[in-house]
Amino acid sequence: MKSKVLVITSGKGGVGKTTTTANLGTALAMLDKSVVMVDTDIGLRNLDVVLGLENRIVFDIVDVVNGSCKLRQALIKDKRIESLFLLPAAQTKDKNAVTPHQMKNLTNELRKEFDFILVDCPAGIEQGFRNAIAGADSAIVVATPEISSVRDADRIIGLLEAAGLYDTRLIVNRLRSRMVKNGDMLDVDDIIDILSINLLGVVPEDESIVISTNRGEPAVMETSSKAGAAYKKIARRLNGEEVPLFTLEDERILDKFRRLLKIAR
Amino acid sequence: MVNLALENVGSEILIALKRTKNFDELKTALVKKINMIDDFRLGNEVIIDIGDYQLTGKQTRDLEDLLLDYGFHLKEIICTGGMMDQENLTPADDTPDEAFAIMPEYENTVMLCRHLRSGQKVFVEGNIVILGDINPGAEVIAGGNILVMGSIKGMAHAGAFGDENALIAAYRLKPTQLRIASHITRPPDGEVIDIERPELARIKAGKVVIEKLKI
Numbered sequence: 001m002k003s004k005v006l007v008i009t010s011g012k013g014g015v016g017k018t019t020t021t022a023n024l025g026t027a028l029a030m031l032d033k034s035v036v037m038v039d040t041d042i043g044l045r046n047l048d049v050v051l052g053l054e055n056r057i058v059f060d061i062v063d064v065v066n067g068s069c070k071l072r073q074a075l076i077k078d079k080r081i082e083s084l085f086l087l088p089a090a091q092t093k094d095k096n097a098v099t100p101h102q103m104k105n106l107t108n109e110l111r112k113e114f115d116f117i118l119v120d121c122p123a124g125i126e127q128g129f130r131n132a133i134a135g136a137d138s139a140i141v142v143a144t145p146e147i148s149s150v151r152d153a154d155r156i157i158g159l160l161e162a163a164g165l166y167d168t169r170l171i172v173n174r175l176r177s178r179m180v181k182n183g184d185m186l187d188v189d190d191i192i193d194i195l196s197i198n199l200l201g202v203v204p205e206d207e208s209i210v211i212s213t214n215r216g217e218p219a220v221m222e223t224s225s226k227a228g229a230a231y232k233k234i235a236r237r238l239n240g241e242e243v244p245l246f247t248l249e250d251e252r253i254l255d256k257f258r259r260l261l262k263i264a265r
Numbered sequence: 266m267v268n269l270a271l272e273n274v275g276s277e278i279l280i281a282l283k284r285t286k287n288f289d290e291l292k293t294a295l296v297k298k299i300n301m302i303d304d305f306r307l308g309n310e311v312i313i314d315i316g317d318y319q320l321t322g323k324q325t326r327d328l329e330d331l332l333l334d335y336g337f338h339l340k341e342i343i344c345t346g347g348m349m350d351q352e353n354l355t356p357a358d359d360t361p362d363e364a365f366a367i368m369p370e371y372e373n374t375v376m377l378c379r380h381l382r383s384g385q386k387v388f389v390e391g392n393i394v395i396l397g398d399i400n401p402g403a404e405v406i407a408g409g410n411i412l413v414m415g416s417i418k419g420m421a422h423a424g425a426f427g428d429e430n431a432l433i434a435a436y437r438l439k440p441t442q443l444r445i446a447s448h449i450t451r452p453p454d455g456e457v458i459d460i461e462r463p464e465l466a467r468i469k470a471g472k473v474v475i476e477k478l479k480i
Contacts, residue, residue, distance in 0.1 A: 043384055045402075054401065055441040055451035079454060091402045092386040 005107045005117040006238070007136035009160075011152030013123030015144045016173040019209060019219075021120040022050045023228065024140075026218040027235030029084035033115040036075065036085040038106075040132040041122035042097055045089035051078065052216020053086055062090040065102040071109055080221065085114070095127040100134035107135025116238070125159060133160065138167035140200060144174045145186040150194055157197060169200035171234065176205045199245065201234035203227050277340055278302060278309055283316030288324055291315065292331065299335045310340035317344060340430065344372065374409075381405065381419065388425075401441055407431070420444070429468045434478055438464040448473050 008021045018041075025037040039047040042062065048054045059074035064087070071087075078084035087110075090097060110117045121132035133139065139160050143153040153170070160168050172188050179185035188202055206227035212219040219228035220235075233243045280298045285291040295313070311332055320328070320342060329339040374392040381387060381395065383402030392409035399405055403419035409431055411423045416437035422444035424431025429446045442451045443466050450473040452458070463478035 052454075057442070058449060091384045092404055 003111045003115050003117065004238075005111065005119065005135055005137045007119040007121050007133050007139045007165075008142060009121035009129065009132065009139055009156055010142040010149070011123065011125060011156040012143075012149045015142050015149050016203075017123070017142050018046045018050055018120055019213060020140070020142050020171060020173065020203075020231070021047060021118050022218045023220045023231035024235050024238065025084060025116075025118050026051075026078075026081065027220040027232045028116050028118075028238065029078070029081040030220065030232075031235060031239055032083065033239065034083045034085075034113065035116045035118065036087060036110055036114045038087045038110070038117060038119045039089040040098070040103070040119055040128060042089045042128065043091065043094045044122065045091050047120050048076075048086060048088045049216065050213050051086060051218065053078065053088070054216075057088045060088045060090040061106070062093050062097045065098050065106060071106075080217075095122065095131065098131050100130050103131045103134040105135075125155070129156075129159070130163075133163055133165060136165060138169070139165050140169055140171055141195075141197070142171045142173050143191060143195070145172060145176075145180070145188075145191060147186065150186065150191055154195055157195060169198045170195060171200050172202045174205045175202055200237060201230060202245065203230040203234075276309055277312055278306065278337070279312045279314060281314040281316075282318075283314065283345075285315070285318055288320075288327075291318065292328070295328065295331065296335075299332070299337065302337075307336040309337060311337045312340045313342045314345050315342055319344075380415070383419075399440075410434070417443075423466075431467075433466040434463065436463050437461070438466065438475060443473060445473055 008017050008024070010017050021037055025035050029035045037047060037051075038061065039045050040061070041047070048057060053076050056076045059069040061074065063069045064071050064074045074087055076086045076088060078086065107117055107119070119132050119136060122128035141153050141156055141160075143149045157168055170192070172191055175188065176185055180187045188199065192199055204226050206219070206225060208222060208225045209219050209227050212222060212225065212228075219225040220231050222228050236243050280295065282291055282294050282298070285294060313328065325342060328342070332339045372391060373389070374394060375389045376394045376396070377387065378396045380397040381399045381403035383400055386404040386406070387393065388406045390408045393405060393407045393411050395405065395411075395413045395415065397413075398415040399413060399417045399419040399421060401418045404422070405411055405413075405420070406422040406425050408426045409423065409428070411421050411431075411433045413421070413433075413435040415435070417433070417435040417440045419440065420442045421433050421440060423433045424446040427446050429448075431445055433443060433445065438460070440452070442449065444450075445466065445468050448468060463480070464475050465478040466473055466475045468474075
């Protein structure tokens with residue numbers, strides 16, 4: 001299988017890029033794929049904390065691109081899953097410590113060893129973003145059903161296209177079905193209308209994410225987590241399986257009902 | 266004039282050799298002191314206080330060898346002298362090539378009165394004393410010892426140039442990672458140990474051990 005480099009980005013901060021990276025990485029590794037997650041948020045690293053691997057960091061991405069250590073030395077093996085690895089960001093440097101060219105070389109190096117390379121992109125559209133997308137084959141844009149997040153996602157999709165990344169897919173994160181039903185929240189179709197890109201999956205709002213993040217254990221490891229189940233489905237889709245978009249289907253059925261009701265009136 | 270103080274500090278022996286004029290005099294004084302030590306203390310570690318005298322790297326090694334001949338281990342050499350005289354600062358017998366060799370180990374101690382937050386990094390060649398916390402994501406690297414009058418929650422690296430005798434002491438020791446010389450340790454997974462007392466980390470028998478800080 002040809003390895004894939006996916007960048008997970010959003011433009012806006014706090015929409016769940018890091019949580020998405022951690023969960024998709026873990027879920028893909030649970031499907032027996034070899035996966036590496038690359039944290040490019042230099043100076044504000046979080047992915048290691050979310051995965052509970054913070055205390056294992058000795059070398060980081062900056063050490064690798066500077067040649068201070070070998071790539072193998074910087075890769076941290078996950079404590080739960082054999083085929084899952086993390087390349088952590090540096091905390092005491094800044095985004096300029098890495099160049100897009102170096103990132104490209106790095107991802108090409110990682111391609112030799114892994115099926116999936118998930119790049120966790122920092123918020124913003126500056127150097128960090130340019131680094132993160134440099135070596136990517138395609139992008140996953142995470143957006144929450146808020147107008148500000150969708151606006152930023154639109155800007156990001158434009159920038160990705162400008163950089164030659166056209167195969168961009170969308171994850172709608174933190175959707176509250178009740179609020180959507182009441183018409184208080186943007187629904188998935190509205191977001192797709194605005195962004196006009198393919199939908200990869202919908203992740204419901206789930207309080208258990210907060211708990212699992214604080215514990216350093218991805219939600220996909222929890223069988224009871226709703227968000228975890230959604231991430232597992234997305235991972236299977238990334239792996240090339242056909243998995244129906246349940247949440248979206250539900251919404252469509254609901255829409256049909258609404259339309260019928262409107263006609264009846 | 267040689268001050269012949271000899272003190273016992275726990276299992277260590279502190280030998281004060283203050284106000285010596287030259288290295289030969291210092292050596293003679295040291296031999297005199299060693300002969301005064303009881304035989305049952307053989308094999309103990311010795312700390313030598315050389316007042317305001319400055320040793321070259323070679324002289325330090327000479328003292329170490331001298332102690333080993335008598336069956337003692339040199340733990341460290343400390344300088345508790347007052348203000349140094351100008352002539353003492355430039356030992357006459359050293360060529361400029363040895364500029365680095367004359368720098369006594371951990372001569373300088375840096376004191377820092379603030380919290381170190383995530384992403385902040387402090388490096389000192391000698392010892393460091395921090396009045397504040399080291400938060401997760403912050404790094405303190407010292408060539409010598411690290412003393413934190415607060416919590417270590419981030420990363421601390423003592424003896425960064427390879428000194429395995431370096432210590433890390435903290436009012437509360439809850440690090441993400443501790444490093445001494447080339448040893449790296451981290452707390453075990455899944456265990457939450459809350460110890461509400463000052464602790465000390467050092468290398469014993471090739472492993473980093475954490476023990477209660479006895480004061």
